[in-house]
Each structure stands twice: as C-alpha cells, then as structure tokens.
Amino acid sequence: MPLLEVSDVSKTFPGVRALDQVSFTLNPGEVHALVGENGAGKSTLIKVITGVYQPDDGELRYQGEPARFGTPMDAQHAGISTIYQEVNLIPLMSVSHNLFLGREPRNRLGLLDEGRMHREARAILAGYGVTADIRLPLGTLALGAQQMVALARAVMIDAKVVIMDEPTSSLEPREVETLFGVIRELHARGIGIVYVSHRLDELYRICDAVTILRDGRVVHTGRLADLERIRLVALMLGREMSEIRREGATAFSSEKAVDTGAAPILRASGLTSRRKLHDITFDVRPGEVVGLGGLLGAGRSETIKAIGGAYPLDDGDVQVDGVDLKRPTTVQAVRNGIAVQPEDRKAEGIVAGLSVRENIALAVLPKVSRLGLVSDARIDAIVERYMTRLRIKASSPDQLVGDLSGGNQQKVLLARLLATGPKVLLLDEPTRGIDVGAKAEVQSLIDELAAEGIGVVLVSSDAEELIEGADRVVVLRDGVVVGTLTGASVTTEDLMATIAAAAPPEEAE
Incomplete structure (x- = not known):
C-alpha cells in the first residue's frame, strides 16, 4: 500500500496555475526524487502535501486514508516532516533546545530536565557527525552542522515521511556522506523520503524513483535507474530527444562573427566562493555573447553576481578591459563598466513605485x-x-x-x-516571464549590443535561447565548469550531454 498519494491535485494563484492535475505516489522505504527547474511546481506540491496550501482540486491520501492537513503542524503530528534548504530553527537558542523544541524531557515535577536533554542531544547528534558543544547557540555552528541538527530533529518526531528540500546545498563532502548514511537507515526502517535536488550524481546514487515536473505538470514518473541522464535533463528543460538529435544534425558549422584575436574585455579567473563556486574561469571578447549553461543550482547566477561584486569571493579575480579588479565590489564593477541584470527583476531590479x-x-x-x-x-x-x-x-x-x-x-x-x-553586460534570465513578442525584441537587442562591441554574458534556462543567442556556452554543474561548447558543438544535443555527464569517480565520492 502506498504511504502517500497525491491524485490529480491542482493549485492556482492569481494569473498562475502552479499545479495542473499533478499525481505523485510515495511507497514505504522509497527514496523518491522530485525534480524540475524554477517554476516547475516542486515547492507548491510540497506545500500542498504539508498543509501550507490547500489544493483547489484533487485528493491526498496518507497511509491509505484521505488526508487534508490544515497546517504544517497537523502534517508534522501525522508523521510528515520537512527539512528545508534554509534552516528554519532558532539560531539564538542552544543546539539541544532546538533539537528538543516542543518536546523537552521533564522530571517527575514536570520541570525541564536540562541535564538529560543535553546528554540525549549529544548522543543523538553524534550519529549525525555533529560533535560541537550542544549548549552553544545553534547560530554559532557552521551551516552544514545546523542542517544536520534540523535533519535529526525531523527524524526524531517518529516521521513516516521525510521531505528533504536541497538537503546537501550547505554540506561538506563528509557531511553529505553522513546524510546518505542516515537516508539508508531511514530507507531500511520503511520511512518514505521525498528528495528534492538539482544534483544528478546525488539523485542517481541515492534515489529509487523520480517524478519530473515542468510548468506545473508531471512529465514523467518511474524508476530512476530506467531513465538515462540525458533523457532526464531533456524532460526537465522541455526538449524532446528527437528535437535534440535533429538540431544536432543541423548544427552551425562555424562561430558567429567575433574577432577571436581581440583581447578579452572580461576575464574571470578562479572564482571560488562559499562552496557554491569552484575555480570558475572563462573570458569574453568584445562583441561576443558567452552563455552560461546548466541546471538550476549549477552556479550560474552566483557567477554573474560574483563578477558584478554582489556575491563575495573567497578567491579568484576579475579583469575588465585590462583593469584588474581582483575581487570587485558592486561600486568597482559599475565604475569599470560592468552592468548586471538580475534574475528577479521585481525583487532586485526595478522599483515598481x-x-x-x-x-x-x-x-x-x-x-x-x-x-x-x-x-x-x-x-x-x-x-x-x-x-x-x-x-x-x-x-x-x-x-x-x-x-x-x-x-x-x-x-x-x-x-x-x-x-x-557598460563594456560588459551580465544578463541573468533576461526573457523570463515576458511574452513572445517582447522576448524577440530583447533577444534582438542583445545581438545589437554585441554588434556594437559590448561583451555579453547570458544566463538562460531556455536551452534553445542559449544555443541560438550565444557564440560560446560555458557549462556549469555544482559550481564547477564541466565543459565549453564552441563552433559546431554549440547545439542543444551537446549542451544536454555535457550537463548530464556523470561526475568522475573522485568528484562523486
């Protein structure tokens, strides 16, 4: 009997159909990947399951019975626990108090048994690789350790379903291995896990099944081992394999008109930051459009922000038109000719009022x-x-x-x-959320600006837009450059293949 069933669930917000007759099944002891790009509906589905939102249509069944959770607390009491990408605990409270929050051990007089709580917290967290002083405020721990505390707390509530939203985004490799050990233990105990991640190597290593969402609809569900990586990427991005192969057969035979002998107008060297970027290196010549390709979370937006001075770098440097900015601030970037168009124009760009x-x-x-x-x-x-x-x-x-x-x-x-x-334009999703006519105008404008000698870095989740608009494509995965497409290799087929390629053994371990 399925542990959790979502049947034909729909959810609409003003002007947006976030979920459109979505069905999803989680079995006991199954690790089920839930994947999709930005806006695919993953977060909305999780919020429907956990009682944050109520579905407009459709039904939830939990342990074989119809279920409707009015609040996240109702879902948690029923045994559905969620670990979010951003740790949602109390940083000023001690580690042990966070772990036992709402279910603190009491003595015979009904008073808090702090000694027992500290002892049990220390023993529990040792199994998650957390050896810090559990009496310290949670906020003093590294982010990865805080994430492991959140995981331990979620499992402690006698959960039958655990939803993990990008659980490894803040973890070191050692902590990732600890997490996977915990997942295997939960798997063996029959607990169902919904695993949301953009990291393909992780998915294929830990997950049994996969459901792919695109534009609020389920486009595939089934055993993950039966789905090729390149097919998974194609489904996420909305590209049929027949289209990819056909486009590959009619690829451009040469690069667009760019002076390949010109000195780079932008050079990014060894950009490294906060475990999100790892030695990112590429350059842009005058009049060239360089695309940054990759899935959600690959590090594309972070790279754009780092070059523009809005994302602090631990190492690396940026040069513009021969001027070495080292690790630029936003003021230095603007003064030296770098202009950044952020991904979220409403939150980070325009001032609507x-x-x-x-x-x-x-x-x-x-x-x-x-x-x-x-x-x-x-x-x-x-x-x-x-x-x-x-x-x-x-x-x-x-x-x-x-x-x-x-x-x-x-x-x-x-x-x-x-x-x-500007000398350099950094454009992050410049056509997202605009109509077809406006999209064509923006794309034409980018070509015009490049023709005038401006260097352009283009980030787009639309593979076709990236391939048609860029002279070269630098492909990122998990904050690392995994390939560069030039000339005849600037095709959707090669882009998908590069994104989907398995990490070498030393990277996967």
Missing part, C-alpha cells in the same frame, strides 16, 4: 549632477533616448513601472543598465 524616468535615471544620477544639483534636461535626454531605442511602451516617462507589462519592465531595467555605458 517609481516612474519609468526615475527607474532609468537611478544609475546615472552621478553623471547628470554637478555640485549636488541634478540636471533634469540631461535626464530627460537620456530617458527619451533609451525609451525610443528600446521601444518602451508607456503612456509617458512619468508612468509607474509597476503598471507596465513584464516585457516593458524588463526593457526599463535594460535601459538603466545601458545608460551607464
């Missing part, structure tokens, strides 16, 4: 002011120039950016970047 004019002018205020006084005439000239060039559709420069379409919001953000006169 300001006008088109004000949004474009934000980045150039130092250039259009003298002795602290801003020249409105110069701002108006810049705004008019870029509204015309980018064909921004607004009633006037004074219209609020929040009232524009997604495509026009993206253009306003690009206008702000271009107004700084």
Whole structure:
C-alpha cells in the first residue's frame, strides 16, 4: 500500500496555475526524487502535501486514508516532516533546545530536565557527525552542522515521511556522506523520503524513483535507474530527444562573427566562493555573447553576481578591459563598466513605485549632477533616448513601472543598465516571464549590443535561447565548469550531454 498519494491535485494563484492535475505516489522505504527547474511546481506540491496550501482540486491520501492537513503542524503530528534548504530553527537558542523544541524531557515535577536533554542531544547528534558543544547557540555552528541538527530533529518526531528540500546545498563532502548514511537507515526502517535536488550524481546514487515536473505538470514518473541522464535533463528543460538529435544534425558549422584575436574585455579567473563556486574561469571578447549553461543550482547566477561584486569571493579575480579588479565590489564593477541584470527583476531590479524616468535615471544620477544639483534636461535626454531605442511602451516617462507589462519592465531595467555605458553586460534570465513578442525584441537587442562591441554574458534556462543567442556556452554543474561548447558543438544535443555527464569517480565520492 502506498504511504502517500497525491491524485490529480491542482493549485492556482492569481494569473498562475502552479499545479495542473499533478499525481505523485510515495511507497514505504522509497527514496523518491522530485525534480524540475524554477517554476516547475516542486515547492507548491510540497506545500500542498504539508498543509501550507490547500489544493483547489484533487485528493491526498496518507497511509491509505484521505488526508487534508490544515497546517504544517497537523502534517508534522501525522508523521510528515520537512527539512528545508534554509534552516528554519532558532539560531539564538542552544543546539539541544532546538533539537528538543516542543518536546523537552521533564522530571517527575514536570520541570525541564536540562541535564538529560543535553546528554540525549549529544548522543543523538553524534550519529549525525555533529560533535560541537550542544549548549552553544545553534547560530554559532557552521551551516552544514545546523542542517544536520534540523535533519535529526525531523527524524526524531517518529516521521513516516521525510521531505528533504536541497538537503546537501550547505554540506561538506563528509557531511553529505553522513546524510546518505542516515537516508539508508531511514530507507531500511520503511520511512518514505521525498528528495528534492538539482544534483544528478546525488539523485542517481541515492534515489529509487523520480517524478519530473515542468510548468506545473508531471512529465514523467518511474524508476530512476530506467531513465538515462540525458533523457532526464531533456524532460526537465522541455526538449524532446528527437528535437535534440535533429538540431544536432543541423548544427552551425562555424562561430558567429567575433574577432577571436581581440583581447578579452572580461576575464574571470578562479572564482571560488562559499562552496557554491569552484575555480570558475572563462573570458569574453568584445562583441561576443558567452552563455552560461546548466541546471538550476549549477552556479550560474552566483557567477554573474560574483563578477558584478554582489556575491563575495573567497578567491579568484576579475579583469575588465585590462583593469584588474581582483575581487570587485558592486561600486568597482559599475565604475569599470560592468552592468548586471538580475534574475528577479521585481525583487532586485526595478522599483515598481517609481516612474519609468526615475527607474532609468537611478544609475546615472552621478553623471547628470554637478555640485549636488541634478540636471533634469540631461535626464530627460537620456530617458527619451533609451525609451525610443528600446521601444518602451508607456503612456509617458512619468508612468509607474509597476503598471507596465513584464516585457516593458524588463526593457526599463535594460535601459538603466545601458545608460551607464557598460563594456560588459551580465544578463541573468533576461526573457523570463515576458511574452513572445517582447522576448524577440530583447533577444534582438542583445545581438545589437554585441554588434556594437559590448561583451555579453547570458544566463538562460531556455536551452534553445542559449544555443541560438550565444557564440560560446560555458557549462556549469555544482559550481564547477564541466565543459565549453564552441563552433559546431554549440547545439542543444551537446549542451544536454555535457550537463548530464556523470561526475568522475573522485568528484562523486
């Protein structure tokens, strides 16, 4: 009998159908991978299972009985425990108090038995490789150790289902091995595990089954061992194998017109940061579009932010047009001609409550002011120039950016970047969430900017967009460069194959 069943569940938010008749089955003692790119519906499905959201349609069955959890606490009391990527414990409270929070051991008088709690916490956490002083505040532990405390707590509640959301993202290799040992133990005890991860090597090493979501729908479910890696990647990205092979057969025979003899306008060397990036090295020539390929979590956005000074580096350096910035700050990056368009334009890009004019002018205020006084005439000239060039559709420069379409919001953000006169553009998902017409306009604009000699780094989860738009593609996996596609190898087939390739034995261990 299945431990957990989700049958034809749908969930709609304003303007978005997050889940569309999704079915999912977890059996006792099964490690079931749940995979998909950003926006696929993984998080929504987990929240439906754990009582954060209520489904609009469909049914949940738990241990053979219909189930409807009103809150996450109801799901936890029933035996469904979730370990999130971000540790959701109390950093100022001691390790042992976090471990026993809500179920502290009591003495005969009903008072907290702190000595017993510390002894039991020490013994429990030793099995998870945590040897730190359990009386210290949780926040003083390394992030990986905090994650192991969260895992131990989740298992302690006598869980029958454990949901792990990117559990290894903050773990060292030694801690990953400890985690896998715990998973094998849970497997042997008949506990069902839903395992969410973007790391293919981990999935094939630890998981029995897989369900792939794309755009809120299930596109595949079955035994993971029966699914080729390249097929899994193709399903996640929405590319049929027949299409990939056909495109591979008609690949470009030569690179686009780029002066390969020119000195790089951007050189990133040995970028290493917070266990997310490992010795990332590549360069970009004037007029060249270099794509960063890979699955969600491969390190593409972190690389963009590190070059732009918004993600601190432990090692490595960045050079722009021959100027060595070492490990740049955002101010240094902007002053030396680096412009970054972030992935989330609403949270990190546009200011929805300001006008088109004000949004474009934000980045150039130092250039259009003298002795602290801003020249409105110069701002108006810049705004008019870029509204015309980018064909921004607004009633006037004074219209609020929040009232524009997604495509026009993206253009306003690009206008702000271009107004700084950049030498290098770092574009993270520049066409995400905009309509087909606006997407084509943005893609055309990128080509125009490259033709003018600007170096472009392009991140896109759309494999076709990446292949068609880039002269070269640097492929990342788990923060490491695993291949570079050039010339005739810039094809969807080669991109998928490079992403899907198994790690060498020394990396997988």
